[in-house]
Amino acid sequence: xxxxxxxxxxxxxxxxxxxxxxxxxxxxxxxxxxxxxxxxxxxxxxxxxxxxxxxxxxxxxxxxxxxxxxxxxxxxxxxxxxxxxxxxxxxxxxxxxxxxxxxxxxxxxxxxxxxxxxxxxxxxxxxxxxxxxxxxxxxxxxxxxxxxxxxxxxxxxxxxxxxxxxxxxxxxxxxxxxxxxxxxxxxxxxxxxxxxxxxxxxxxxxxxxxxxxxxxxxxxxxxxxxxxxxxxxxxxxxxxxxxxxxxxxxxxxxxxxxxxxxxxxxxxxxxxxxxxxxxxxxxxxxxxxxxxxxxxxxxxxxxxxxxxxxxxxxxxxxxxxxxxx
Amino acid sequence: xxxxxxxxxxxxxxxxxxxxxxxxxxxxxxxxxxxxxxxxxxxxxxxxxxxxxxxxxxxxxxxxxxxxxxxxxxxxxxxxxxxxxxxxxxxxxxxxxxxxxxxxxxxxxxxxxxxxxxxxxxxxxxxxxxxxxxxxxxxxxxxxxxxxxxxxxxxxxxxxxxxxxxxxxxxxxxxxxxxxxxxxxxxxxxxxxxxxxxxxxxxxxxxxxxxxxxxxxxxxxxxxxxxxxxxxxxxxxxxxxxxxxxxxxxxxxxxxxxxxxxxxxxxxxxxxxxxxxxxxxxxxxxxxxxxxxxxxxxxxxxxxxxxxxxxxxxxxxxxxxxxxxxxxxxxxxxxxxxxxxxxxxxxxxxxxxxxxxxxxxxxxxxxxxxxxxxxxxxxxxxxxxxxxxxxxxxxxxxxxxxxxxxxxxxxxxxxxxxxxxxxxxxxxxxxxxxxxxxxxxxxxxxxxxxxxxxxxxxxxxxxxxxxxxxxxxxxxxxxxxxxxxxxxxxxxxxxxxxxxxxxxxxxxxxxxxxxxxxxxxxxxxx
Numbered sequence: 001x002x003x004x005x006x007x008x009x010x011x012x013x014x015x016x017x018x019x020x021x022x023x024x025x026x027x028x029x030x031x032x033x034x035x036x037x038x039x040x041x042x043x044x045x046x047x048x049x050x051x052x053x054x055x056x057x058x059x060x061x062x063x064x065x066x067x068x069x070x071x072x073x074x075x076x077x078x079x080x081x082x083x084x085x086x087x088x089x090x091x092x093x094x095x096x097x098x099x100x101x102x103x104x105x106x107x108x109x110x111x112x113x114x115x116x117x118x119x120x121x122x123x124x125x126x127x128x129x130x131x132x133x134x135x136x137x138x139x140x141x142x143x144x145x146x147x148x149x150x151x152x153x154x155x156x157x158x159x160x161x162x163x164x165x166x167x168x169x170x171x172x173x174x175x176x177x178x179x180x181x182x183x184x185x186x187x188x189x190x191x192x193x194x195x196x197x198x199x200x201x202x203x204x205x206x207x208x209x210x211x212x213x214x215x216x217x218x219x220x221x222x223x224x225x226x227x228x229x230x231x232x233x234x235x236x237x238x239x240x241x242x243x244x245x246x247x248x249x250x251x252x253x254x255x256x257x258x259x260x261x262x263x264x265x266x267x268x269x270x271x272x273x274x275x276x277x278x279x280x281x282x283x284x285x286x287x288x289x290x291x292x293x294x295x296x297x298x299x300x301x302x303x304x305x306x307x308x309x310x311x312x313x314x315x316x317x318x319x320x321x322x323x324x325x
Numbered sequence: 326x327x328x329x330x331x332x333x334x335x336x337x338x339x340x341x342x343x344x345x346x347x348x349x350x351x352x353x354x355x356x357x358x359x360x361x362x363x364x365x366x367x368x369x370x371x372x373x374x375x376x377x378x379x380x381x382x383x384x385x386x387x388x389x390x391x392x393x394x395x396x397x398x399x400x401x402x403x404x405x406x407x408x409x410x411x412x413x414x415x416x417x418x419x420x421x422x423x424x425x426x427x428x429x430x431x432x433x434x435x436x437x438x439x440x441x442x443x444x445x446x447x448x449x450x451x452x453x454x455x456x457x458x459x460x461x462x463x464x465x466x467x468x469x470x471x472x473x474x475x476x477x478x479x480x481x482x483x484x485x486x487x488x489x490x491x492x493x494x495x496x497x498x499x500x501x502x503x504x505x506x507x508x509x510x511x512x513x514x515x516x517x518x519x520x521x522x523x524x525x526x527x528x529x530x531x532x533x534x535x536x537x538x539x540x541x542x543x544x545x546x547x548x549x550x551x552x553x554x555x556x557x558x559x560x561x562x563x564x565x566x567x568x569x570x571x572x573x574x575x576x577x578x579x580x581x582x583x584x585x586x587x588x589x590x591x592x593x594x595x596x597x598x599x600x601x602x603x604x605x606x607x608x609x610x611x612x613x614x615x616x617x618x619x620x621x622x623x624x625x626x627x628x629x630x631x632x633x634x635x636x637x638x639x640x641x642x643x644x645x646x647x648x649x650x651x652x653x654x655x656x657x658x659x660x661x662x663x664x665x666x667x668x669x670x671x672x673x674x675x676x677x678x679x680x681x682x683x684x685x686x687x688x689x690x691x692x693x694x695x696x697x698x699x700x701x702x703x704x705x706x707x708x709x710x711x712x713x714x715x716x717x718x719x720x721x722x723x724x725x726x727x728x729x730x731x732x733x734x735x736x737x738x739x740x741x742x743x744x745x746x747x748x749x750x751x752x753x754x755x756x757x758x759x760x761x762x763x764x765x766x767x768x769x770x771x772x773x774x775x776x777x778x779x780x781x782x783x784x785x786x787x788x789x790x791x792x793x794x795x796x797x798x799x800x801x802x803x804x805x806x807x808x809x810x811x812x813x814x815x816x817x818x819x820x821x822x823x824x825x826x827x828x829x830x831x832x833x834x835x836x837x838x839x840x841x842x843x844x845x846x847x848x849x850x851x
Binding site: 030031032033034035036037038039040041042043044045046047049050053054078080081082083084089092093096148151152155156159162163164165166266267268269271272275276279282283284 | 360361366367368369440441442443444445447448494495498515516517518519541542543544545547548551552554555556557558692721722723724726727728730747748750751756760767770771773774
């Protein structure tokens with residue numbers, strides 16, 4: 001297990017390095033942010049001063065080496081735009097995104113699994129057919145459109161929920177989140193549902209497919225023959241066995257939720273990392289973009305690792321095989 | 326020798342708006358977010374607008390960008406090289422400490438020297454020496470006569486010599502140094518989320534009617550509008566032009582509009598004999614026809630400005646005949662927008678020897694100005710109609726401006742024919758003349774945005790003369806003369822002036838500003 005984790009971490013370090021190289025040079029090819037940052041009335045001397053202040057007068061290779069040197073000591077550089085350390089800026093925006101992604105994930109599990117299970121157990125029931133039709137909509141409607149429609153319906157027409165932003169936060173168990181206040185939850189509801197919609201559909205489909213397949217397996221038949229109650233057959237024997245694909249997919253999807261909730265965050269003006277990324281990209285704020293993507297690679301590696309460990313808990317066979325190597 | 330005394334106007338105005346202090350909260354949806362609360366960190370519109378709430382300047386610009394007293398009550402030149410400023414007495418900072426001349430001296434030192442600044446105030450402080458005479462008098466000296474002193478001074482935010490001048494940008498952002506003399510006090514700043522301020526009850530210009538103001542950055546247009554309609558915010562700036570018609574029918578919303586200091590114009594390659602994006606019919610080389618006056622006039626005549634204003638801008642723009650709208654200092658009375666005359670344009674092309682036309686590419690941004698890419702497309706069609714076969718290429722501003730300014734060999738402009746805008750930050754005509762029309766001259770700091778490399782010595786001479794003329798009337802006449810010379814020579818082709826729109830919930834109104842700022846003190850009750 002330890003060897004496995006170390007190997008994973010080494011792989012991750014290599015990926016992070018390669019990615020920083022590609023992004024660093026990629027953003028540089030597009031252009032530099034000077035023309036967007038500088039006051040248009042500035043004269044040539046001031047433009048040159050600003051280019052120098054941001055270190056953009058140096059050859060790109062030298063800039064990259066300087067950046068690597070900084071990273072080695074935990075310094076990812078300063079945002080061209082905000083003048084603050086890129087890492088600090090990202091960490092400032094991170095809680096809002098983590099909170100949004102977690103709530104969306106919980107929604108996907110709490111809504112997706114029961115509905116999927118129902119659809120798998122009673123495939124011919126009209127309600128089950130309705131669920132499946134609904135999940136197709138969840139897949140195919142574009143997020144930004146659904147988001148705008150939700151705003152129009154719930155915020156503008158009905159006036160039930162606020163249209164934008166993050167609400168009041170409160171500290172609970174040492175965690176500061178808007179999920180602990182009424183105002184915060186009302187702000188959270190729409191963007192989280194918007195973000196969760198696709199995942200809910202995904203979970204419904206996976207759970208249904210798993211349930212239908214497992215229903216005909218010998219162990220289910222045996223459990224039934226043993227005279228176990230239906231609730232136990234489904235809740236323990238069936239559910240545990242169909243969870244593996246669901247956990248894998250949700251794990252990877254959680255990474256996606258964290259890293260690329262860009263559309264939802266932009267529409268709902270959610271002050272998270274996704275909005276920071278898209279704005280940094282548009283303004284060519286290279287230090288933030290590079291640091292952000294490096295962090296995301298690390299997050300993905302950690303999530304994959306966590307998924308692997310969860311596997312071994314859910315499926316004893318995985319653990320056995322690893323002990324053999 | 327003359328004196329400027331305009332103390333009364335703004336005092337009366339703010340006192341009238343002031344009214345009794347009550348718990349009134351205001352939430353403003355911003356289209357662009359300031360990058361810091363440090364007023365000297367980033368010299369750019371969104372930051373300067375935000376810092377106006379917390380920090381004063383010696384001289385303020387009112388909604389028409391006319392100069393009115395701020396922390397200085399009077400200012401006047403005492404000789405060719407020295408301006409005297411009389412400071413307002415009895416002003417205190419938000420922490421109760423008194424304001425005096427030391428704050429001015431150190432603010433002018435700090436403004437151009439903030440570390441990591443992406444755009445500093447050096448352009449405005451350059452060549453000026455600030456000398457304290459007594460606690461409430463300062464002199465600003467220059468090496469040459471400098472008539473734009475008051476305009477430049479009106480851009481520099483004043484911070485406290487106790488708490489502000491030695492503070493870092495971080496200290497301003499966390500609020501510990503965000504202590505000014507302005508109408509609002511810092512409460513909290515959460516980048517990307519909100520900026521909150523409360524009323525300064527002791528403001529020298531009279532307390533605001535708003536006890537608490539919250540600014541929310543809502544960069545996406547539809548989101549901003551939805552936030553207003555849902556009641557999340559009370560007022561928004563940058564209303565998308567496509568939604569204005571719908572909003573005028575909505576009884577719950579009140580719109581405020583005003584012309585801005587921004588002209589949208591076309592710059593043409595005046596410099597190169599073989600311009601990269603001008604080709605003969607069929608794609609061969611051609612001696613750059615844009616250098617012929619007749620061709621430039623023909624292009625201007627081929628553009629139907631009324632159609633652009635009515636169709637593309639949905640009526641929310643004013644067609645332009647020069648660099649700044651009427652009413653600004655130094656504009657010409659005799660220049661009118663060029664009339665649409667495609668037949669006349671064709672005749673001029675024939676006269677210039679290119680009667681069969683040529684091929685041209687217009688480049689423009691697609692996310693910088695209101696409807697910018699649609700304007701470029703409309704112009705492409707209009708020029709093609711008179712025989713100049715025009716391709717349209719638009720791109721994000723992050724790519725566009727670098728290429729347009731210095732994308733070619735040796736950092737020269739890359740394009741031949743571009744769509745750009747210019748907002749006169751100083752609120753008078755020398756701003757565009759100096760940057761767009763004057764010959765590109767790195768050492769003198771002229772023509773920094775002259776992306777067509779227009780260069781006529783006679784025009785340069787008039788601009789430079791204006792910039793050395795302290796007498797207001799004479800300078801205005803010289804600026805108007807330089808504008809007329811440049812426009813009659815079609816140095817640039819003005820299209821229209823942008824009109825900005827604010828939308829507020831019923832009962833509120835915004836006093837539209839030409840500098841496009843959204844200020845809480847400008848939000849009034851109807």
